Amino acid sequence: MTGDAAGDAAGDAAGDTSDAATGDRLRGADAATVRRALADRDPFPGGAGFAGRVAAGGASFMNREGGGGPRLVRDVLGRQPIFVERDASDPTASEAWSFDPTTLTDPEALPAGTTASPSGERTTAWTLPDPPAADPEPAQAAVTEAVTAAVEAVGDADAGATAVAFSGGVDSALAATGVPDAPCYVAGFEGSHDLSAAREAAAEMDRELRVVELTHADLERAVPELVAATGRSNAMDLNIALPLYLTAEAVAADGFERLVVGQGADELFGGYSKVVEPAADHRVDADTVRGARRETMLTLPAQLARDVLALRAAGVEPVAPFLDDRVVAAALELPGDLLATPDERKVALRRAARGAVPESVRTADKKAVQYGTYVARELDRLARQAGFKRRMDDHVGQYVDALVAGEV
Structure with missing residues (x-):
């Protein structure tokens, strides 16, 4: 389409x-x-x-x-x-x-x-609230109730027109439970973490999995299309958007109009490593877990503009249950130790998933999409093969510019 x-x-x-x-x-x-x-x-x-x-x-x-x-x-x-x-x-x-x-x-x-x-x-007109942390037990109960309601609401629309973006992690697995008969899609290069994790999780959950195995030709074709659709040409944005876009293309080609995604879970629930010990991490200004989580939440508008435009350009509309108002409001009141600890991230979300997804999926580690799919690695490889070496400043960005201009 x-x-x-x-x-x-x-x-x-x-x-x-x-x-x-x-x-x-x-x-x-x-x-x-x-x-x-x-x-x-x-x-x-x-x-x-x-x-x-x-x-x-x-x-x-x-x-x-x-x-x-x-x-x-x-x-x-x-x-x-x-x-x-x-x-x-x-x-x-x-x-x-x-x-x-x-x-x-x-x-x-x-x-x-x-x-x-x-x-x-x-x-x-509106600013993101910054409420004090609630007590752990009611805070967890509120998140569990909100997440359950938001995920169940995914199935209220035309489930026959819906597919799921599935990486095998707790986010996508929990979101998938809202549409139990919908096919799950994963994209990545063969041998990548996401393909392996998605296959294992789909088998555990008895879900249909459709694999979108990526090639260099896919990246070369999709990069100019994504730059045109999103206005973004930097390597980080493209590495994140490419797997989404190529997954969504396959979903649209199969006749689906809606794609359930796990967007927002890492930002709301403390999924990033920089949130764990922020006082010692130069990537955040905050020195508390809750403060660092807030910083990551404030990056959502720019991230979502990229992701939504990429998915719409491929012909599907994203459905993001973790960005439901009920979930956001409940997540804002979580204390730090229900967000991230040195031993576990997205603590409250994983607890909310108990009984809804297999234990092996609920506790599974997840790589960032650009690394879990090998897209970042392979886009870098393409840049070097085209003569843009790593010693050059922003060699992948230079390759992207040349690809968009039709010079490679």
Whole structure:
């Protein structure tokens, strides 16, 4: 599925809502929910994020902040990306904004939690809460309840149109339980960690697994397509997005419209090594586990813009149960020792998975996707084979630029 057909399918699956009479056009939530969130300054009004254009509709926030005209909006975690023309005189005009940056001349992302008015004024409508840590027992109970509800809700839509991105780790395995009859897909080069882990986990869970075995030709073809779709050309973004994109291509080719993904689990639940002992880790500024977790959460808007655009460009709409408002709100109250310890990461999420996935899957270690699939290794190999040696500054980035320009 390519071009307009892919965009139409992804847009339909995203739950676009529009009302010609009011000028509302939104993804992820209806206008009433967004107006209520604006009026109450509520960062978690229910659902899994939203973006788009909403008319005033009497929302007191918009009446206070600029005369009650229409607004562009993007939720507090940026789960739905939205873009505006950088120098637009009226960013709310239909030709000045889009969910797809490729339709604009000079796009920039609207920051998460922000509204934009017809005059171009931007206002922070929502900020990510920073509540104190709750006591461990009720905090764990709240996470378990929220995760269970969000995962079960995945199956409420058309399950026949849904597939699962599956790496064999606790995130994707737990998400997959929401659609028990959906096929699971894993991408990677043969011999990679993710293929091995996914095969073992799928066998343990008695799930159908479809393997997307990657080749160098896949990377060479997909890199220019991803750069065009996302506007990202740096090696790190591409190494992460390539497995998602190539998985989603296979999913769309098989006729599925929705892809269940585990996005957000590492950021919310302390899945990164830098969160474990932050005071001794130069990669974070915080000196507590909860503070370091917050830093990783604040990277989500940029990450999700990349991932959502990549998946939509391939023709599917992502479904991310761990980014449900209920899960985010509960995760924010976790104490540090339910996030990460020297012995275990994503502690609360793994406990929430007890009884839902096999024990071997619940406790399995997981590699970052760019390494677990061998995509980073093989893109580096392609760059060196094309003459871009490691001694060169950003040799993979130079290779990407040459590939996009058709010079290799």
